[in-house]
Amino acid sequence: MEIPRMLDGRLKFRHLLLVEALSGQGSVVGAAAALHVTQPVVTRSLQDLERILGVTLYERGPRGIQPTEFGDAFTQYARLALAQMNQASRHLQEIADATRGHVVIGTHLAGSNLLLPRAIARLKQDRPALRIVVREATPETLLEDLVAGKIDFIIGRLATVPPGGTVQQTLHEETVRVVARSGHPLAARTHIPLDELIACPWILPGVETALRTELEEFFHRNDCPLPPDRVETTAFLTIRQLLVETDMVAALPELIGASDPRLTALPISLDLVGARVGITRAAGRRLSPASEAMMQSLVAIADSVHPPTDRSD
Numbered sequence: 001m002e003i004p005r006m007l008d009g010r011l012k013f014r015h016l017l018l019v020e021a022l023s024g025q026g027s028v029v030g031a032a033a034a035l036h037v038t039q040p041v042v043t044r045s046l047q048d049l050e051r052i053l054g055v056t057l058y059e060r061g062p063r064g065i066q067p068t069e070f071g072d073a074f075t076q077y078a079r080l081a082l083a084q085m086n087q088a089s090r091h092l093q094e095i096a097d098a099t100r101g102h103v104v105i106g107t108h109l110a111g112s113n114l115l116l117p118r119a120i121a122r123l124k125q126d127r128p129a130l131r132i133v134v135r136e137a138t139p140e141t142l143l144e145d146l147v148a149g150k151i152d153f154i155i156g157r158l159a160t161v162p163p164g165g166t167v168q169q170t171l172h173e174e175t176v177r178v179v180a181r182s183g184h185p186l187a188a189r190t191h192i193p194l195d196e197l198i199a200c201p202w203i204l205p206g207v208e209t210a211l212r213t214e215l216e217e218f219f220h221r222n223d224c225p226l227p228p229d230r231v232e233t234t235a236f237l238t239i240r241q242l243l244v245e246t247d248m249v250a251a252l253p254e255l256i257g258a259s260d261p262r263l264t265a266l267p268i269s270l271d272l273v274g275a276r277v278g279i280t281r282a283a284g285r286r287l288s289p290a291s292e293a294m295m296q297s298l299v300a301i302a303d304s305v306h307p308p309t310d311r312s313d
Contacts, residue, residue, distance in 0.1 A: 027064035083149020101290035102131035
């Protein structure tokens with residue numbers, strides 16, 4: 001039987017690291033710095049890899065290197081293999097010492113204010129030596145890190161359709177409300193016309209988020225333009241401080257407003273705007289014991305905050 005060229009012993013682990021660095025950095029110089037080797041070493045290793053595979057992986061250009069169709073395809077598999085090996089290493093370490101280990105969680109606005117902190121506190125009571133890393137970023141960046149194995153799972157608002165290569169687990173449904181500071185001029189009102197609300201200064205989520213899309217659809221259904229006076233951000237600390245210190249308003253998951261006495265929900269409905277909050281993880285990738293424990297803690301906290309929902313996504 002003919003042995004596939006990638007399994008004949010010539011392809012090394014360092015080749016996978018090389019491709020991940022080249023595609024991530026976009027240049028030989030950047031890859032060399034990331035791998036702590038010289039540029040000639042990177043060039044020779046790439047030439048060696050291309051001979052093994054029999055294809056050209058990158059094309060040089062005035063702004064660095066660009067992966068070819070072969071390069072894009074091989075990079076995806078290289079990143080998956082590296083992610084699996086990283087998980088395997090961590091899993092073995094945690095089997096050797098079940099009280100330790102670490103978990104890396106990606107998060108964005110929904111879930112980061114109340115659900116995740118409580119779940120972390122609950123888990124740390126039983127496993128104080130467990131190292132927990134929380135990374136906040138945009139949904140797109142978090143998905144890239146998830147596929148690359150840089151984070152174990154994402155907690156936050158779930159997409160209507162799971163992104164390719166991922167599976168989702170719903171923790172709870174959450175209403176989105178218009179939130180302002182407790183002393184806001186509109187806070188004491190029992191009815192607020194939409195055109196009056198639009199005239200307020202707003203904090204809107206970034207255009208890359210699902211919530212932003214739903215808000216734009218809400219304004220469109222009601223024949224209203226986007227608020228002209230607006231700030232766009234998904235950074236929770238910035239949002240909260242702007243709400244507390246100014247007369248800005250923002251559309252936020254209900255728990256965020258409910259957990260801060262300085263904030264209040266205004267009496268206006270966003271009708272179809274809502275959120276499914278839950279966990280997104282890589283399909284087919286076995287979680288480490290620490291990650292499994294963290295997920296169990298999240299489920300327990302979600303059940304204490306909201307009645308259990310159907311989580312068979």
